[in-house]
Each structure stands twice: as C-alpha cells, then as structure tokens.
Amino acid sequence: MSNTLTFYTHPYSRARIARWMLEETGLPYDEVVLEFGKSMKSPEYLAINPMGKVPALRQGDVVLTENAAICLHLADLVPEKGLLPPVGSAERGLCYRWMFFAAGPVESFITARRHGALAPAIEAGYGTEADLMRTLVGAVEGRKYLVGDSFSVADLYMTAFLSYYMRVGELEPLAAFENYVAPHLQRLAAVRGNAKDDALIPQVGAA
Numbered sequence: 001m002s003n004t005l006t007f008y009t010h011p012y013s014r015a016r017i018a019r020w021m022l023e024e025t026g027l028p029y030d031e032v033v034l035e036f037g038k039s040m041k042s043p044e045y046l047a048i049n050p051m052g053k054v055p056a057l058r059q060g061d062v063v064l065t066e067n068a069a070i071c072l073h074l075a076d077l078v079p080e081k082g083l084l085p086p087v088g089s090a091e092r093g094l095c096y097r098w099m100f101f102a103a104g105p106v107e108s109f110i111t112a113r114r115h116g117a118l119a120p121a122i123e124a125g126y127g128t129e130a131d132l133m134r135t136l137v138g139a140v141e142g143r144k145y146l147v148g149d150s151f152s153v154a155d156l157y158m159t160a161f162l163s164y165y166m167r168v169g170e171l172e173p174l175a176a177f178e179n180y181v182a183p184h185l186q187r188l189a190a191v192r193g194n195a196k197d198d199a200l201i202p203q204v205g206a207a
Contacts, residue, residue, distance in 0.1 A: 005029035006058040008048065010036065011197040011204060014067055015055035017160040019197055021071040023189035024156065025078045033200055068103040068157065072096075075153040083153045094147045095154040098139060102161045105132055110170050141176035144183065151184065159184040 007022060007029050009015035022029055034040040034054060041052045049056040049065050057064045057073075064070050072095075075083040085091035109126035112118045121128040139146060139158070146154045159181045165171040166178070184190065 003060060004058075006032060008032045008034055008045070008054050008056040008058075009197075009200075010034055010040070010054050011200040012036075013054050016193065016197050017067050017157065018055040018057065018070045018074075020156055020160065020190050020193040021074045021153065023193040023196075024083060024153075024187075025074050025081065027074070027077060033203060035204065066103075068099050071153050071157060072099070082150060083156075085147065085152070091147050095152050098146045098154040099157045101135070101139075102158050106136060106161060110165060114170060137174065137176050140180035143180065151187070155184055156190075159190075 005022070005027060007015075007018065009019060009031060010033060034045060039045060040054065046052055048058065048063050051065065053065075055065070055067060055070060057070045059073075064073055072084070075081070084095055105126040108124070109118075109129070109132055112124075112126075113129070118124070121131075126132050140162070145151060146158060162171065162177050163181045163185060166173045166181075171177065
C-alpha cells in the first residue's frame with residue numbers, strides 16, 4: 001500500500017490542528033483545499049468522508065477522519081519524534097485520556113453552552129460545568145506538559161483547543177491556560193502550520 005499522505009483541509013476549520021500535527025512529523029504530504037457547502041459536500045468528497053467535513057487524511061487507499069484519530073496516527077508514523085509514549089505505558093494512556101477529554105467532553109460542553117442547549121449533567125458526558133472546568137484547569141495548571149517531561153500529541157491537541165476557545169471568548173483566559181499554551185504555540189511546527197493556513201485565506205475568502 002502506498003504511504004503517500006493527502007490532507008483535506010480548509011483554513012477556517014479544525015483542520016488547523018491536524019496541519020500542526022503534520023508539521024510536527026516532518027512527513028511530506030499533498031494538500032487539497034475544499035470549500036464549505038460546495039466541494040466539501042460534493043459526491044467525490046463524500047466518498048472520502050461521508051460527513052462532508054475536514055480534516056481528512058488519506059494514506060494510500062485508507063482514509064482517516066476525526067482530528068484526534070488523525071493526530072494519534074501521525075504520531076505513530078514517526079516514533080522517533082517521541083510524540084507518543086511507548087505502547088502499553090501508563091503515560092500513553094494519559095495521552096489518550098487528555099486528547100479524548102478535549103475532543104469529547106470539552107468540545108461538546110462548549111458547543112452546547114454556546115447554543116443554550118446543555119443536557120442534564122447526569123446524562124451528558126461533560127457532566128457539570130464546575131466539574132469540567134475543575135478538571136480542565138487541574139490538567140494544565142502549573143504544568144508545561146500534560147504527560148511526563150516532554151511535548152506530546154496531547155499537548156498539541158489541548159493547546160489548539162484552549163487557545164482557540166480563549167481567542168473566540170468561549171473560555172476565560174485564565175492564567176493557568178495562558179501559561180500552558182504560550183510556549184507550545186511558539187513551536188516551529190505550530191508557527192509553520194499557521195503560516196501555511198493563513199496563506200490559504202486569500203484563496204478561500206472571508207469566513
């Protein structure tokens with residue numbers, strides 16, 4: 001099977017997270033920029049991702065969707081980068097924990113709160129706002145890394161979410177959040193990925 005990577009993206013989307021991860025790996029990849037409601041919903045792209053959303057990553061004949069899955073898979077493609085702890089280690093499990101916490105409860109809660117449709121805490125995966133925020137702050141407060149003593153894919157994922165939600169006003173810019181994200185946003189791969197996405201904006205127009 002070919003290992004050629006093709007990245008389906010749009011600069012005003014969560015695909016920026018996968019882009020950052022691609023840049024961290026240093027792997028070569030092709031890029032396909034899609035349009036919301038147009039090429040993203042075309043029969044050709046729906047055959048790749050039936051959700052009609054980005055990001056998607058094709059590796060040979062296999063297509064991956066969902067940011068967390070894409071990022072974790074990319075980390076596994078470059079074990080020498082140390083972006084995931086060893087298979088079977090408790091630290092690797094912690095990476096999974098924080099990535100899926102961000103991708104699941106955190107994102108679901110913020111979306112529900114924005115639209116005024118919070119589910120009863122006993123039914124919702126995000127529980128109560130107090131529980132969720134206590135967990136989120138506790139994960140990063142006073143820490144440079146979520147797991148161990150080096151940068152991991154979990155840090156990339158959490159930083160991307162926290163920085164975005166603070167920027168759009170969905171999370172209060174607490175010192176715990178700002179102190180955690182600041183050094184990670186200065187990583188060369190993060191800066192390079194943002195520059196590549198920003199360069200696409202004239203092509204796609206305003207959000």
